[in-house]
Amino acid sequence: MLRWSPSREVVMAAVGEWTGVEARALRQASRRSVRDFAADLGVAVRTITNWERLGAGTRPRPDTQAILDTALGRLDAAGVLRFEALLSRSRGPAVAAVRGGPRVWEYETWTEDIERAVTAASHQDFTAASDFLERWRTRWPPQDLDDRGLYLFARTTALAGDLLRDRGVLLGPRSAARSYADARSLFEQLGIPRRVAQLDLSLAVVTEMSGDLRGAAARYAELSRDNRLSDRDRLRAQLWVGTALDKQGLHDTAMPLMASAINGFEAVNEQEDWGTAHQKLALAHRGAGNLGEAARLIGVAESAGGSTSPMQQVRLATARGHVLLSDRATVQEGLAVLDKAAATAATYGMSHQLRSIDGIRKNVELGGRAAKFR
Template sequence: MATVHHWTGLEARALRLALRMSVRTFAAHLGVGVRTISKWEKLLSSTEPRQDTQAILDTALARADAAVHLRFETNLSEAGRPGSGAGRRRVTVAGPRAWEYETWTDDLDRTVVALSRQNFGFADDLLRRWLARFAPAELDDKGLYLYARSTALLGDLQRDRGAIVGPLSAQRSYAGARAVLSQLDIPRRVAQVDLSTAVVAEMSGQLEVAARRYETLAVDDRLSRRDRARARLWVGTALSKDGNHDYASRVMLAAIHEFEDLAEPDDWSVAHQKLALAHRGAGDLTSALRCMDIARTTGTTDSPIQRVRLDTAHGHILLSDPATLDDGLEVLENAAKVAAEYGLSHQQRSIEGIRSTQSMYGGATSPWRR
């Protein structure tokens, strides 16, 4: 809601127009003379009401509904435009207005959809229009929650784009979101950000660190059962990347059973994709191809990033057998094209790493990366 630190005739006129009152009606509403209102209207920012009248104006504004506040701020914005001759605005906005909370929430829902389709440019625009509009210091708890969600989603965007560490990275955004959520004392959201931070550690090559964080989160009651199962799956991915394929497979199988109990088909499919790579690492190509077939036939592939991950994993397995080497290279080539089209730089680097290692060792390809 808007507050005025110091009233002038400019703000008083903006309030009258917002209330949709005539000069006479407005005078009666405030309990002042018509001449006084006429003076404010004529001199605008060059005149200031008396202190007792300032308090009356404060009360009139405070009692107005949201629609009046919106019209009031719009009137002041228009009156304060360059060239209007209306003088300097003396109004501040104490955080988002009620309708802005709803719009902000809607934009976050739209951001989630945009990210699922790897429409990074649009998602970035949606997030930054709010992160740039309000500073945390001027937000109440509801505003801070939306700010933290926006910052966490910005981290997701940066992660999917491959900006893992650095000043403009997923790591930094997640740290900012975690600080705000900790301040608000929302343990579940804090733990979810911790899970995202562990993913970043894994993607940046800190496999032991990531595995330890996943192990802790897999039994963390702050998280939902699904998130704990995802943490268990990702323990397996970190272990597999670190060469511990047999134990990784056992951990992943436990996660698969959990996803089946939870009736989470997409997670169940992704888990088979990860398990396929663990089997490949252990040299069991028959089991790897069987799990890969399950992942490819049951998973949702509407998301470009998931198509790239599936094709990259499939191509990686095919490269491990000289008989399917050419097929593997073709699958990886298609995955690289989609990754380039959608700006999936981390996936592009993974594909190039697999190709380069295959070229050096003739099929003995490098450990898979997320």
């Protein structure tokens, strides 16, 4: 989360002229009694009670306005957030945003909604996650936001891309690729190279999922050496080079890259990625015909723990089903595993996973038909 303290000028822009409404909000935000607040301002207790009783119908004298300005300027960041929230509730929805953009307290609510969206997305509750994000993406145009607002807008847009990717909406004007490109442009404008590189990685994933395996492998290879990324992200890029090569049938080339990524994830203590890498390596061994080793690696991936999200459950079950279907003795067991994975994917709207499962089934059916004619 970004740490940000509002300046006195920004706070004053939200206040305008002091009335009894603003004075009451300031007293409550500073957590003072009427008597203490009056003593701090150097006015009579009756003056404070009159302000609060008359509300917007009273205007403190010009010299008292200046005293209130000073008292507001002494609030800490938490006090300012309380003041903004109290003022917004007192005035209602007609309160104007600072310079057309968010008020101070809205930044905090926006940040909290991003965190809620991340949690919802981790459980594949795409509807809730999207609701948390879209309420902010449509509220202000980017040109009305300061740097903090642009950062939150970019994070929101990138997360919206993740939701679209997991739903299988990859290309087009309202797609994962478009959201990632828009977020990347904003982070580039803000001068945050690590976020830019992370969006480059996300765009490479879309390239792979869209079927351009050679292009994705080349981009992953570049990013695996990109110092803008963290160690973990570079290792993920290396793993995904192997994944893209494996999908092209280059199993023997892919396996050493995946094994190296596994060692790297162990070194940086990334348990979930370590398990996922074993799953990917299992599929490479399946492609190479090493079914015993593939089954062993799937077992390692299943025992690794880590994420219990529906998405990861579906991916792991799909990999196990794929391995089981490669052995005639376990075809029926493999189909049952895929049926269960497909049911979970359908429940959570995982369109891309459903297409993957359907493709595996079709390949099995084609293989069975070919065997009948041999």
